Amino acid sequence: MRLLGSDLGCIRGGRTVLSGLGFTVSAGEALVVLGPNGVGKSTLLRLVAGLVRRSKGELSLEGGDSELSIGEQAHYLGHLDALKPSLTVRENLTFWSRYLGGSAEPQVVLAAVGLDGIAELPAAYLSAGQRRRLSVARLLAVRRPLWLLDEPTSALDTNAQTALAGFMADHLAGGGLILAAAHGPIGLRAPRELRLGGSS
Amino acid sequence: MTALIALLVRDMRLAIRVGGGAPIGVLFFLIVVTLTPFAIGPDLALLARIGPAILWLGALLASLLALDRLVAADLEDGSLDLILTAGVPLELAVAVKAVAHWLTTGLPLVVAAPLLGLLLNLDPAATGAVALTLLAGTPALTFIGLIGAAVTVTLRRGGLLLAILVLPLTIPVLIFGVAAANAAIVGPMPFATPFTILCGIALLSIVAGTFAAAAALRHAME
Numbered sequence: 001m002r003l004l005g006s007d008l009g010c011i012r013g014g015r016t017v018l019s020g021l022g023f024t025v026s027a028g029e030a031l032v033v034l035g036p037n038g039v040g041k042s043t044l045l046r047l048v049a050g051l052v053r054r055s056k057g058e059l060s061l062e063g064g065d066s067e068l069s070i071g072e073q074a075h076y077l078g079h080l081d082a083l084k085p086s087l088t089v090r091e092n093l094t095f096w097s098r099y100l101g102g103s104a105e106p107q108v109v110l111a112a113v114g115l116d117g118i119a120e121l122p123a124a125y126l127s128a129g130q131r132r133r134l135s136v137a138r139l140l141a142v143r144r145p146l147w148l149l150d151e152p153t154s155a156l157d158t159n160a161q162t163a164l165a166g167f168m169a170d171h172l173a174g175g176g177l178i179l180a181a182a183h184g185p186i187g188l189r190a191p192r193e194l195r196l197g198g199s200s
Numbered sequence: 201m202t203a204l205i206a207l208l209v210r211d212m213r214l215a216i217r218v219g220g221g222a223p224i225g226v227l228f229f230l231i232v233v234t235l236t237p238f239a240i241g242p243d244l245a246l247l248a249r250i251g252p253a254i255l256w257l258g259a260l261l262a263s264l265l266a267l268d269r270l271v272a273a274d275l276e277d278g279s280l281d282l283i284l285t286a287g288v289p290l291e292l293a294v295a296v297k298a299v300a301h302w303l304t305t306g307l308p309l310v311v312a313a314p315l316l317g318l319l320l321n322l323d324p325a326a327t328g329a330v331a332l333t334l335l336a337g338t339p340a341l342t343f344i345g346l347i348g349a350a351v352t353v354t355l356r357r358g359g360l361l362l363a364i365l366v367l368p369l370t371i372p373v374l375i376f377g378v379a380a381a382n383a384a385i386v387g388p389m390p391f392a393t394p395f396t397i398l399c400g401i402a403l404l405s406i407v408a409g410t411f412a413a414a415a416a417l418r419h420a421m422e
Contacts, residue, residue: 050284068287071285082281087213100285
């Protein structure tokens with residue numbers, strides 16, 4: 001499986017955010033997008049997920065399910081965590097798991113991200129880091145080949161960052177693909193890098 | 201199918217829990233209808249004559265109350281991004297959200313209407329007629345409101361604009377809803393004529409509302 005982007009361009013609000021961008025991510029490989037604020041890292045991830053329309057270029061997932069769009073084969077982990085404060089931790093995860101077509105046991109996934117002790121707590125009481133862990137739990141509950149991670153380590157403590165690095169390594173070992181936007185190391189061993197703007 | 205049921209259950213849960221809008225609509229309906237006899241005075245004949253209109257106006261305004269959060273909440277917390285990547289057509293997703301909204305805010309209005317009919321001196325047959333027209337008409341109000349909710353989704357405090365956009369579109373529903381109720385009470389028109397048209401408007405609103413709202417949301421995501 002291979003994610004191919006060539007000559008990608010995106011115009012938002014009359015301003016060219018991305019242009020002439022090309023990249024490939026193969027199975028078992030992670031590509032980390034680096035660059036200063038506002039250079040279009042998040043836009044690139046949203047563009048791959050199909051949430052932002054591209055104005056130019058080609059994007060394809062070779063070896064993927066041709067019946068599904070790339071977004072439907074991808075997990076998008078953005079800055080917003082899509083959690084409802086009045087639902088409990090378990091209800092939030094169970095909903096997304098069922099809505100996105102997963103079959104994993106919520107309790108097992110919650111244990112993996114270290115939230116099994118507070119499964120019945122409304123999400124309103126979670127800290128920023130716990131909310132992030134619950135978002136990450138979604139990636140484990142539903143199996144999808146492509147992970148689009150927008151600054152995945154933000155708000156996570158050292159232990160959770162190590163755990164996340166483990167999940168990412170497992171995902172890659174299982175033939176998954178990762179496209180991440182970041183400002184620093186996200187715990188992957190020697191990922192390929194794509195620099196946007198500035199020095200490139 | 202599992203996905204749609206999951207969405208229905210989630211939205212209904214959100215509506216009934218703390219911070220959800222489900223009880224607000226019914227309470228507002230209750231207050232509006234209770235205030236009317238105080239404003240009009242103890243003229244029982246007049247109350248009975250305008251009762252169906254009062255119930256309909258109350259239900260119309262009450263059904264608008266919780267609409268502004270129907271899709272805006274999902275846009276603001278990022279849920280809409282995930283809903284779009286789920287592989288479920290957006291049209292179906294918004295239709296299910298509207299159904300959940302109707303079950304938690306529209307249906308209680310229908311159930312409350314017979315109780316409130318007592319306050320307006322309506323006899324049981326008239327009350328039944330009003331409740332039946334509300335049962336057919338409130339889904340139309342919800343789906344017309346869904347269009348407004350989707351169009352105003354990116355605006356902060358879009359609730360007021362929503363009401364201004366949606367209320368003119370509900371005029372046909374109001375006309376035929378009240379006409380059917382009055383036909384059942386005083387005649388001379390048969391009940392079935394305006395009621396059938398009301399049902400037709402409701403079915404049209406369900407279809408048009410679903411597609412218009414999905415199109416508006418897609419545009420808003422750009």
